[in-house]
Amino acid sequence: MTDAELQRRCHTIFPGHRARPPAELFAAMAAWCELNAVEHDVYGAGSLLQDFEAKLARLLGFEAAVFCISGTMAQVTALRLACQDRGRELVALHPTSHIFVHERSNYQLLGHFKALQAGDRHRPWLVADLAAIPDRLGAVGLELPLREIGGQLSSWDELEAIKAHCQARGAHLHMDGARLWEAACGYGKPLNEVAAGFDSAYVSLYKGIGGLGGAMLVGSREFVDRAAEWFRRQGGNVIHRSPYVVAAAMQFEERLAAMPDYLRRTHFLCEALAAHPIIRVNPAAPQTNMLHLHLPVSTERALAIRRELAEAHGIWMFNRIAGAALPGTSSFELYVGDNLLTASDVQVRAALARFAQALAD
Known part of the structure; x- marks a missing residue:
């Protein structure tokens, strides 16, 4: 039995939103299209x-937005244009930036810009991390929240200081806002207040929103128009964007409205995890509806435990697992969404107890 088949048989699923089978999702999209004469x-x-582009631009407080087939394309294009505008090819990024970790050196191999790592990889940026850079920066790319360290955020005061520093230095400030919806909830601020002071931002249409894929890049009208032309040059000019927009738009308001519930559920989860110190949590107190759970077992043993719990008890603890810094340890990312929201407190506590016992054994 494949992992996907096994997960579908489970009644207590920890990560993310419920994965709708294609037939169910496409049927919902078709009904929404018919209702809205799409x-x-x-x-x-x-x-x-x-x-939808105009709606997202207004929501974030920008002049314009443009659809892009992927965040990977949107991010490096925005930073490329920012550097061109300032005649400086250097971009400062956090060591755990998606561009470094997941994009296969695209910025370097495709000649978009040059990048340097700034700050400590185990914590969010401080304005001092940027002030310590003597070089003239073309752009600064800031991820909100930082996925690779458990959804952590710079404090609100530090974020405001970073915005002011970049403006004074003449550096374009770009937001990797793949999870901006979650970050705004974590700050307790409106989306446009979080985005104020950024020169551009990218947001995902599928991560927290649960769509099929795709992204939006927001900025000034002139900047967005130039980015759209670069998307075409890079093969992003797909004939129909409508499937991606429908899949996001039909549940967009519902997902945004649920973000406070996801965050409250994450706080409950942390309280429940406190009873099982064998599972280490980063950050100790959630800042968004995302956590990293660190385990005292290898990735192979963690995967074996996941299968045992799924087959014997209908519990699915995580999707992907990664090796951690210490030998024989591992960690996984947990995004708290609809699955944990609909599970009862009793189910969650019982599942954690079984998981912790299996780790101890």
């Missing part, structure tokens, strides 16, 4: 897409 866009021209 027409396909053609190479980006169409009311559904353009209205």
Whole structure:
């Protein structure tokens, strides 16, 4: 039995949102399209897409937005243009930036810009991390929240100081806002207040929102128009964006409204985890609805435990597992979404007890 088949048989699933099978998802999309008289866009021209772009631009407080087929393309394009505008090719990024960790050196191999690591990889940025850089920066890329360290955020005062520092230094400040919806909830601030002071931002249409894929890049009208042209040059000019927009738009308001519930559920989860010190949590107190759980077993043993719990008890603890710094240890990312929101307190506590016992054994 495959992992996907095994997970579908489980009744207590910890990570993320419920994965809807294609037939169910496409049926929901079709019903929403019929209800809203949706027409396909053609190479980006169409009311559904353009209205959704305008909606996200307004929500974040920017002049314009443009759809991009992937955040990977959106991010490096935005930073490339920012560096061109300032005649400086150097971008400062956190050591755990998605661009470093997951994008296969695209910025370097494709000649977009040059990048340097700033700050400590185990904590969010302080303004002092940027002030310590003597070079003239073209851009600064700031991820909110930092996924690779458990969804942590710079404090609000530090974030405001970073915005002011970049403005005074003449550096374009770009936000990797793949999880901006979660960050805004963590700060307890409106989206446009979090985004104020950034020159551009990228947001995901599938991560917290649960769509099929795709991204939006927001900024000034002139900046967004230039980015759209670069998306075409890089093969991003798909004929119909409508499937991605429908999958996001039909649940967008519902997902944003649920973010406070996800965060409250994450606080409950941390309280429940306190009874099982064999599982180490980073951060100790959640800042968003995301955590990293560190285990005293190897990745192979963790995967074996996951299968045992799924087969014997209908519990699915995590999706992907990674080796940790110390030998024989591992960790996984846990995004708290609909699955944990709908599980009862009793289910969650019982599942954690079984998981901790298996780790101890």
